[in-house]
Amino acid sequence: MLKKSRLEEVADLLSDRTSPKGIKQFYENTGIFQDDFIQIEPMKFDGHTYAIDGSNVVICSWSVASLNWIRAGYVKYCDRAWLRTVITYDDAFLAAAEEYAEEFSPYLVGIFGLEVLDLEETELERLSSYFRELQEYVALLDALRSARSGDLILYDGGFAHWKSRLLKGALGVILKEAEEQNIDVLGVSKSNTFAWGPDFSRPFVQFAGLVGSLVAPRKPWYICLSKKNIRPNPDGWDGKIYVVRFDGGSDNAFRVDAPSFVADRIGYTLGKLINCACSAECYGYPHALFRAHREIRIKDQEKNAEKLKFLNLLSQRGLTEFQLRSLLLDFHDVIEVKSRGII
Numbered sequence: 001m002l003k004k005s006r007l008e009e010v011a012d013l014l015s016d017r018t019s020p021k022g023i024k025q026f027y028e029n030t031g032i033f034q035d036d037f038i039q040i041e042p043m044k045f046d047g048h049t050y051a052i053d054g055s056n057v058v059i060c061s062w063s064v065a066s067l068n069w070i071r072a073g074y075v076k077y078c079d080r081a082w083l084r085t086v087i088t089y090d091d092a093f094l095a096a097a098e099e100y101a102e103e104f105s106p107y108l109v110g111i112f113g114l115e116v117l118d119l120e121e122t123e124l125e126r127l128s129s130y131f132r133e134l135q136e137y138v139a140l141l142d143a144l145r146s147a148r149s150g151d152l153i154l155y156d157g158g159f160a161h162w163k164s165r166l167l168k169g170a171l172g173v174i175l176k177e178a179e180e181q182n183i184d185v186l187g188v189s190k191s192n193t194f195a196w197g198p199d200f201s202r203p204f205v206q207f208a209g210l211v212g213s214l215v216a217p218r219k220p221w222y223i224c225l226s227k228k229n230i231r232p233n234p235d236g237w238d239g240k241i242y243v244v245r246f247d248g249g250s251d252n253a254f255r256v257d258a259p260s261f262v263a264d265r266i267g268y269t270l271g272k273l274i275n276c277a278c279s280a281e282c283y284g285y286p287h288a289l290f291r292a293h294r295e296i297r298i299k300d301q302e303k304n305a306e307k308l309k310f311l312n313l314l315s316q317r318g319l320t321e322f323q324l325r326s327l328l329l330d331f332h333d334v335i336e337v338k339s340r341g342i343i
Helices: 004-017 020-030 100-108 121-146 168-181 204-215 266-276 287-296 300-316 321-328 331-335
Strands: 048-062 065-078 081-096 152-156 184-189 221-224 239-245 254-259
Touching: 020 204, 048 081, 048 121, 048 266, 048 287, 048 300, 065 121, 065 287, 065 300, 081 100, 081 121, 081 287, 100 121, 121 152, 121 168, 152 266, 152 287, 168 184, 168 254, 184 266, 204 221, 204 239, 221 266, 239 266, 254 266, 300 321
Parallel strands: 048 152, 152 184
Antiparallel strands: 048 065, 065 081, 184 254, 221 239, 239 254
């Protein structure tokens, strides 16, 4: 058990370093000042908004592979009205070192015109995450090709530093096509790792939101992080990263990534979006992204039903209860007297 004194020290440290009295220090350490909080003016927007999301759950796993269920798609809005939901992928994915190439090829090669992934051994544990991201890019491309000039597409996640990521080629194809079609694309992240402070890592986005509430009360605003003293470095990619409060009455701010062609008109683009972030269901967050998450996510009941279906298929093929337990049960769960619902 941790010493109480150490817990108290950390609690005091966190409380002190994240309190409003640190605003002056925030200015000095980050290079972000009151004038950097730019108010967002609402813009008339007659186009469509698309929001992309995906879901990934484990059905069963064993020592060398796992069977996952992956779903991806998007929703389409006109102003604040939902028009339709499109599911672009909804199927099982076998995450196995020897099998992944044939799973990825139809999409990387057939859709994006890229080469097959060649993963390092250390990356194989993230196979299902990579495949889910790929399917989200397929959904993003499908939405892009359904959109018209001036429309807005929201992606649940970030774009920054994509040139160093495994699926950089796919995202590059998407952003190039979006620029050619004059369609705004933004990556909106619900979580992030940005920090500030020289002697203690303070959560940056949350603290920026607190400062913004004081310097621009009851106003939607954005700040650009380019050339600011934030960790990790927000520069070094072909675009800009922002922190945005979509509604002045909300307590929440979000990281927003904009490729360079959107960053050039970021105030106008955000002005099109803020009218769609005032729903009581998700106040201060774009409702299209909220609905995409709720409709595309794989629920526990669905996962459990699919797991039972898979186990039944194995039993029909002659596997006994003992064999199923030996194959699929983690011994950590034996020690903890858990069954994980294996059988």
